[in-house]
Amino acid sequence: MRFSQLFGKTLRQAPAEADSVSHQLLVRAGMIHQLVAGVYSYLPLGWRALRKIEQIIREEMDRAGGQELMMPVLQPLEMWQETGRDQAFGQGLFVLTDRRQRKLCLGPTHEEMITELVKRNVQSYRDLPLLLYQIQTKFRDEPRPRGGLLRVREFTMKDLYSFDADEAGLDVSYKKMIQAYHNVYHRCGLPVMMVEADSGAIGGKDSHEFIVITETGEDQVIYCQSCGYAANLERAQSIKPQGSPSGDLLPMEEVSTPGQKTIEEVATFLGVGPEQTLKAVFYVADGQVVFVTIRGDLGVNEVKLKNALGCTELRLATEGEVTGTGLVAGSASLVGVTGLRRVADDSITRGRNFVAGANKPDTHLRNVNYLRDFSVDLLVDIALAQPGQGCPRCGQKLLVTRGIEAGHIFKLGTAFSQLLGATFLDKQGVTRPVIMGCYGIGVGRLLAAVVERHHDDQGIIWPPSVAPYHIHICSLAGAEAAAEQLYLELTAAGLEVLLDDRDESAGVKFNDADLLGLPVRLTLSRRTLKSNSAEVKLRSATDAQLWPLEGIAAHLKELIHSLQQKQV
């Protein structure tokens, strides 16, 4: 490709709204363009990179025994009503009415549809197992599209669905997919961590996410170096530290705490650690106020709380809603409270003689103890795990890292097949529902993750496997003819080459080469031509070398090959 003919201009400045590194760099490199919030065009260079990732995914799905097919975007809304997921997705579902007044939605995912297809094409255990996938455009009306390609409303997704005759079969399919996913990330140059995850609106019982480890990621992963335990922060378990020394339960006593409201203020004022206090937090779950209590050194994990309550909407209560219950914000505790739904984290059992609110202004209680002084409706783990706490498996200290979710897999079991009647006859002639799994990778999100992981201040540093082209020729003044000839020679040899043949200065060309981030830069100038050579510089390195032009195509092929080998 000649730069002078390439569609897409590089920009000095990223647009103001670009809120992630990948967004900034992909826009500046002329690779993507936003049409409306969360809806992007891919320009030629961006699209080439995306198609390379797509092809890596396709090859790994095929290798695992996947069969590619293509389901439509338009889906009858009734199908979603049958499984109740029109409610679960809510406003996230794009719904429209066709000219015959039929309600259709744009597929945000395809569990319903693939289950219907399988229902028609599977009769016997002999037709199983199946791994079916597509690489297709999905639509989700995200409330807050952000991060460029990281959270969008229209996106390419690889979604694979597994169908098995029994749980053991599902385990095999699940393991195959885990291996295939690891292969995909490895080939894209991305270190990942597989973590336990929440299954959200997709449903199902067991679920893992693949997190690409990057400092800029919006997700947090809690993990243990010792035993390999890893979980999304939303779901992570931990051994909570002991709250206060053992000893007798002391008599409860009131203390005056004028103006002291936060845990920190109260603890300091009374000379205790925050782990010796009880925190009160008020939520509204599906319209009802809930009184949540947790040890003062811990935070509430809203995903765990939501799952524990089994509600569909959860938010913090407003101050008005709290005072509406008759309680005093800043001095509230469960002592003497009965009218509200009461939930407590199990940390309140790891300690005794806590400080808690007295349910009157500027007053707290010392020596409050669970069961003796108050009770709850639900005692469960709803705490955010924290680095430094103990690993729930081996007890070693947990660590935390940031990353980007770039894959999510679920054991669905029979949730969909039972609702939609996708059954088969087993060896004994008994009708059973097929057992399902689903496995998704957002392709554009993976592209963004590659850029988040592989860049520097000057621009992108593409791993060779997904680079739009491999070689960037900078043709400097006086070397135009030689550069053109080299371009033709390398292209004829099957190399993927971008030739910067624009009428621009060396500085502009080098800056754009760094911004676009192709793995190998070749510079031809009057100076290099004097020694019949080209300057070869890896985007990932700082030093350059002069290579003789004679036989350079073969040497470059070897170079690209070796870069791909040691990519990760």
Added chain:
Amino acid sequence: MRFSQLFGKTLRQAPAEADSVSHQLLVRAGMIHQLVAGVYSYLPLGWRALRKIEQIIREEMDRAGGQELMMPVLQPLEMWQETGRDQAFGQGLFVLTDRRQRKLCLGPTHEEMITELVKRNVQSYRDLPLLLYQIQTKFRDEPRPRGGLLRVREFTMKDLYSFDADEAGLDVSYKKMIQAYHNVYHRCGLPVMMVEADSGAIGGKDSHEFIVITETGEDQVIYCQSCGYAANLERAQSIKPQGSPSGDLLPMEEVSTPGQKTIEEVATFLGVGPEQTLKAVFYVADGQVVFVTIRGDLGVNEVKLKNALGCTELRLATEGEVTGTGLVAGSASLVGVTGLRRVADDSITRGRNFVAGANKPDTHLRNVNYLRDFSVDLLVDIALAQPGQGCPRCGQKLLVTRGIEAGHIFKLGTAFSQLLGATFLDKQGVTRPVIMGCYGIGVGRLLAAVVERHHDDQGIIWPPSVAPYHIHICSLAGAEAAAEQLYLELTAAGLEVLLDDRDESAGVKFNDADLLGLPVRLTLSRRTLKSNSAEVKLRSATDAQLWPLEGIAAHLKELIHSLQQKQV
């Protein structure tokens, strides 16, 4: 691929609603599945064929200098209101409202969006020409989806857009695309005719269709073998035959024609040919009744009429609407009529002394002559061309053939760039609108056209270039192990092989092989193994040969290669 694991079942019977050969065969072969009207899933075999066609198209677009990109499906409706095409597409546009109450539509085509993209990325004549394309899912809410993949509501389309600095540049781009399109059809094994076409809702001034010649096609093409003229029936011109002998204009006289209403009845009753009569046809154009007259031997071409009237909606008037004008259906003519809009085909000037209605029941007039006895508001060619009439270019007899529209190209000129402000600075520094063309191929439609053209009573006969697999191994009783070994050997050699390893009879396997239509069938049985050979049969031939198993992979590679060479 092993048939026992393949997703998609063959069917003995096509579904009742399958109204085209390709629909019947693709459904029976387990290659496609309809979800709702005009919305299909592609199962693995169908999807493989589609992807092969897609790749052929991609290669030819790239070879012509096209740059692939990807634009979104979701488009803001305002963009369509700016060009007025929301009206032109009308109910064909799927419209929805997002969670922020913004109106979006699903792209039925992408002229507006690409023009916006080009506006941002093109400043100077140096940035031109550009050929930009995508292979993407389009949505059109067709009033009558039919013919399986031939007319659907959701479909994959290759749409390329050209941008040039002047008309000469557009001519070059247009010619490049014509060549690229011919290459695509040729590689898909499809004979086509390029015909002049109507430009419809896309707009623009010059337009051609590519018609795949098949007996089962729903389109008709009028063409001339002598000079190569060819046009869609909707648009074809012709030299109309002379209507009646020359001679003096005779005095008009009334004749009684009791019960005679149609042209045929009146002409027979009065002993004249239909070419000596004038036919009256009533239409309603945008709500207004229009009186159309044409010589009795010719038919009205509604597309020409619609273009001549410049209306957006045209339909035949109801009998009530005709009598509402005070005229008598079956005895109407323009003699004495003034209150209505009057349109005539220019055939009324090729002849004299016509028979026409007398505007009273059971009565006609002889010797009616244009200008002397009646006048019109618009005299223009609105006749359907007919085979046997003269070629408008060379006068030789026109022929007709049936086919399937499988490509449509348009010279758009500056229609979109002017409305949306996509301009560039020319060499003289003058701001000019870019000059555009657009070029579409429906990929699924092309797949259907391949099946319409290449099949017999038993099933599909895939051209090797688009066949899902090249070789179909029928493994018969007693040859299972040898067939499995051959399958592994051929697959390892890079051949695309489907192994029928199902527990089915030879009859079922042969029938399915014919239905699926892979180019080469290899049968292994106890009998063939006795001579250490396999039976080789081309799907397109009736006879079979025994080939030794020794070295068969290399020979099959040669066979496939030679089949691809002589495919068209």
